Amino acid sequence: MGRTLILHDLRQSDAEQFLPRDSVKYSLFAAAPPVRHCAGCFLCWVKTPGRCVIPDRGADFAAIMTKHDELIFLSRLVFGGLSPDIKAVLDRSIGFVLPFFRKLNGETHHVRRYDKSPAFRYIFYGVDITDKEKETAKKLAAANALNFGSERFSVSFFSSIPESAETLL
Amino acid sequence: MKIAIMDGSPKNKDSASGLIAAALQAELTPAADCAVCHAASHDRDEIMAALASCDALVFVFPLYVDGIPSHLLRLLDEIQNDVATVAPGAAVYCAVNNGFYEAHQNGVAMELMKNFCVRSGLRWGQGLGVGAGGMVQAAPIGRGPLANLGRALSAFAENIRNGVSADNSFVEPNFPKFLYNMIAHMSWRVQARGNGLKIGRLWRFKISEVDEWVQSGKSSDINKGGK
Ligand SMILES: Cc1cc2nc3c(=O)[nH]c(=O)nc-3n(C[C@H](O)[C@H](O)[C@H](O)COP(=O)(O)O)c2cc1C
Numbered sequence: 001m002g003r004t005l006i007l008h009d010l011r012q013s014d015a016e017q018f019l020p021r022d023s024v025k026y027s028l029f030a031a032a033p034p035v036r037h038c039a040g041c042f043l044c045w046v047k048t049p050g051r052c053v054i055p056d057r058g059a060d061f062a063a064i065m066t067k068h069d070e071l072i073f074l075s076r077l078v079f080g081g082l083s084p085d086i087k088a089v090l091d092r093s094i095g096f097v098l099p100f101f102r103k104l105n106g107e108t109h110h111v112r113r114y115d116k117s118p119a120f121r122y123i124f125y126g127v128d129i130t131d132k133e134k135e136t137a138k139k140l141a142a143a144n145a146l147n148f149g150s151e152r153f154s155v156s157f158f159s160s161i162p163e164s165a166e167t168l169l
Numbered sequence: 170m171k172i173a174i175m176d177g178s179p180k181n182k183d184s185a186s187g188l189i190a191a192a193l194q195a196e197l198t199p200a201a202d203c204a205v206c207h208a209a210s211h212d213r214d215e216i217m218a219a220l221a222s223c224d225a226l227v228f229v230f231p232l233y234v235d236g237i238p239s240h241l242l243r244l245l246d247e248i249q250n251d252v253a254t255v256a257p258g259a260a261v262y263c264a265v266n267n268g269f270y271e272a273h274q275n276g277v278a279m280e281l282m283k284n285f286c287v288r289s290g291l292r293w294g295q296g297l298g299v300g301a302g303g304m305v306q307a308a309p310i311g312r313g314p315l316a317n318l319g320r321a322l323s324a325f326a327e328n329i330r331n332g333v334s335a336d337n338s339f340v341e342p343n344f345p346k347f348l349y350n351m352i353a354h355m356s357w358r359v360q361a362r363g364n365g366l367k368i369g370r371l372w373r374f375k376i377s378e379v380d381e382w383v384q385s386g387k388s389s390d391i392n393k394g395g396k
Contacts, residue, residue: 037209037240038233040179046360079284081236081277084243091239099357101269101350108269108350132287136280143235143277 005064005118006168007031008074009085010161018165019074026168027068029061031085035092044095050113052092062093071118071150074164077126077157080136090144097148104146112149119152120145125164129157170201172329173223173256175216177230177241179209185266185305189322190229192310193264196326201225208241216244223256225294225329228282231302232267235277245285253290260294261286262329264322268353270346272300272339279337296337297325301349303356304342314344 008015009031020026035058043053044062052059065071076083082090096117097110122141126133138155145153158164174194178184190205197203206219208230220226230241237245253259263282265275279296286293299305299321304314311319321340328335342349 034243037243038179038238040184040231040238042360043364046357047364047366049361049366078242078246079237079281079288081242081281084239084246087234087236087242088239091233094234100354107271107274130284130287132280133284136277136284139277139280140235143274147235 003068004070004072005029005068006072006074007061007086007089008072009076009083010074014161018162020165020168027064029064029089031083031089034085034088037088038091038094042099044092045099048095050095052095054092058089058092061089062096065093065096065118066114068118070121072121072123072168074123074168075125077124077129077133077137080133081140107146109146110149117149117151119154120148120150121153122155123158123164123167124156125158125161127159129159170225170330171223172197172201172203172225172227173219174203174205174227174229175219175241176205176207177209177228177238179238179240181207181210183306184231185299185302186229186231186264188305188310189264189266189299190227192319192322193227193229193326193329196323197330200330208244213244213247217248217251217255220248220252220256220259223259224332225260225262226252226256226291227329228261228263230263230265230278232265232275232278235274237278237281249285249289256291258292260292260329260332260334262294262296262325264297264299264325266299266302266305268302270301270341270349272298272341275299275339276337293334294332295325295328295335297321298337298339300339300341301344301346303353304344304349314342316343317341 005027007029035056036054050062073086075086098113100111101108102111141153141155174190176186176190178186194203194205204219206216230238265278267275275298283293308315317340
């Protein structure tokens, strides 16, 4: 298992063509075809702590996150945020943190379940990305990092899949 | 005037979004023909029919990981190219509620909705952020701790009826934050105990313990009835 986990929404053929094959460095998690969406039941907090109860591969992601120093979201930029496929995985992974609240920068956020959280790196691709969308994406990344207890995050934008994947090589 | 309210909570019942949607529908009827649609259970044709020739589209949803729940996001992504043809000139409003007390944490989700408007060629109306969503069930909307929410929803509904655009608005309950947080913490513990979880070790893991936990099957075994 690599030290960096790449959660990506590429089709299999694109993933094979563009993503790094260095499995010492990278682990890949394909968000497509999509996992089922979160049902809002909170059982990942109060019944099977740390794990989603919906039995598909989306249930594994929170545990896989714990094994990595860095989490890369390689995502189509949708309205200034993550794509639906990636978001489906992330919504299913809130068991990575505890339900309990703590105060950070004067706001409520979650207490960590584990000793550490991976750094979050957002690599967005899309055509005609607007400045407003970039602004939204940066705010989203900052908020996500706070809630998942991640101390570092970065955001970058590219106009195509090959360009975005190239930054990984 | 035709208005569609899209309930974007994946829950079918007992959701804060469902209550907010119902309160809005009551405010908007009978001045408008106003239907509520549930994004997670209605199929795409039903949803497109509900949106057709609307003057206003109102999305009511919970904040999920600082954004839009994935099933609703998928719907928005899929309709962005057609929605303006189906409901030309419609204004988009959204009421987002979140689990944390601070309503302003819904701000990013509202930006995402506004960006959806730009992409789809619809007009942006207004966003309403509702903090402490866990309280929406606690009283009738408009009374006691939800007096603020009642007022905010009335003002929001008036803007929708008049089709006007306005600055986003944010509302928190008439109830102190420290108490809300305390009750939330208590409730997590009570629910966990109800499911037979021992408080303590299960809440906090060392990363080295994860494999053992996942492989033991305890983490995913809901069918054995952990209770
Ligand atoms: C997957 C998931 C992610 C959530 N993310 C957030 C969040 O980022 N910030 C927050 O304040 N609340 C968050 N919540 C809490 C919900 O927004 C809150 O419980 C809300 O009141 C649920 O609304 P509903 O009853 O309409 O579904 C999340 C809940 C779930 C299930």
